[in-house]
Amino acid sequence: MTWLSELAERLPEMWPVLWFGTLDTIYMVLWATIFSILVGLPLGVLLVTTDRGGLTPAPVLRAVLSAVVNVGRSLPFIVLMVAVLALTRLLIGTTIGPTAAVVPLSIGAIPFFARLVETSLREVDRGVIEAAHAMGTRKLTIVGKVLLPEALPGLVAGLVMTVVALVSYSAMAGAIGGGGLGDVAIRKGYQQFDDYYLWATVVLLVIIVQAAQSLGDLLIRRLSHR
Secondary structure (H helix, E strand, C coil): CHHHHHHHHHHHHHHHHHHHHHHHHHHHHHHHHHHHHHHHHHHHHHHHHCCCCCCCCCHHHHHHHHHHHHHHHHCCHHHHHHHCHHHHHHHHCCCCCHHHHHHHHHHHHHHHHHHHHHHHHHCCCHHHHHHHHHCCCCHHHHHHHHHHHHCHHHHHHHHHHHHHHHHHHHHHHHHHCCCHHHHHHHHHHHCCCCHHHHHHHHHHHHHHHHHHHHHHHHHHHHHHCC
């Protein structure tokens, strides 16, 4: 009871810091997710369509793209953040704050999402694609009207996984001044030995992940029963 009563007394003091930390985390994850879709989706499509037996086989291009994706996925995120500090400063003008953190978050998430897109597209029944191709459908139309719609539930599942990973990445971004709940946990919880802030950030991060996962599961169920 003593712990709960102390938490209740401190909540008005803690809430503004936790609230703005939550908003910063959502901001970072949202923008990184948008960039992951804009770049990762076409990259995943290219990995499938340029493979041997794909719509437009190009083994050399496919090998180059695959190597780039593998390099992006092999770097631990904490190392990636430091490695792209110069690029972040060039693009944003600073390496501190949520906007600056979007750069390494996006770079880390794009290859991750691209591989998930590739996996989802490979699960589409080849008979459907071959039937569309036999009817003289243009390759770009097959991608947009057949391949992507057929793989939509898997694509959404991959996107949810990416969002969950980005929440984890955003917490690590707090280690180098990226802001968000990770920054609150390190600055207020760890460095100032304040367990209330530390556990509050843990609870809020779990809530964000659960909300994203539940929304994704609901959307996947609806898409699967179309």
